[in-house]
């Protein structure tokens with residue numbers, strides 16, 4: 266009985282941290298599946314929806330101490346030529362990407378990340394993600410898809 270309770274507690278803890286991570290990534294709950302239009306990739310920083318290895322974005326997010334820093338926002342983790350911030354939905358028609366990324370990064374000390382995201386959405390500076398930041402899924406010719414497709 267004790268062993269089952271211990272396993273249950275561990276599963277709840279792991280699920281909580283994955284939820285926490287998604288809440289600290291722009292549109293972390295809306296990142297598109299790289300192969301299946303209309304579906305969402307549930308574990309943004311991982312190589313599969315149910316596997317544990319980190320993808321390139323997940324490793325960069327880990328290196329940034331699980332904060333959406335300016336560097337993480339500007340980086341192109343998957344090497345497809347499109348920055349993480351743009352792939353995750355930042356709208357650069359009013360402000361350029363470095364300005365938006367700096368705003369997000371500088372807000373960490375004074376506001377909750379969810380408040381920053383809400384402000385960006387209400388200001389139409391954050392919209393729907395256009396790609397997955399951890400997989401080469403953009404047709405820019407700069408990288409080869411490095412994940413097994415299948416829906």
Ligand SMILES: [Ca+2]
Nearest residue numbers: 341343345347
């Ligand atoms: Ca990219």
